[in-house]
Amino acid sequence: MVAKPTAKKKKWFIDLCENGCQICGRKFPYLNNNGLEWSHIISKKDGGRDEEINCMALC
Numbered sequence: 001m002v003a004k005p006t007a008k009k010k011k012w013f014i015d016l017c018e019n020g021c022q023i024c025g026r027k028f029p030y031l032n033n034n035g036l037e038w039s040h041i042i043s044k045k046d047g048g049r050d051e052e053i054n055c056m057a058l059c
């Protein structure tokens, strides 16, 4: 599940974006909503939550 970090974007997610994609390592400047998306490591239906430990920044 991938959700755009729009109203829910948080400082920790912006920090993840600044480190680039966590799969391919590509750097994206975090501009408006055109940067990286987040993906849940454990999907919400399996009990995952919108927390830093459960999210990856992906391009």
Ligand SMILES: [Zn+2]
Binding pocket: 021, 022, 023, 024, 025, 026, 058, 059
């Ligand atoms: Zn990537």
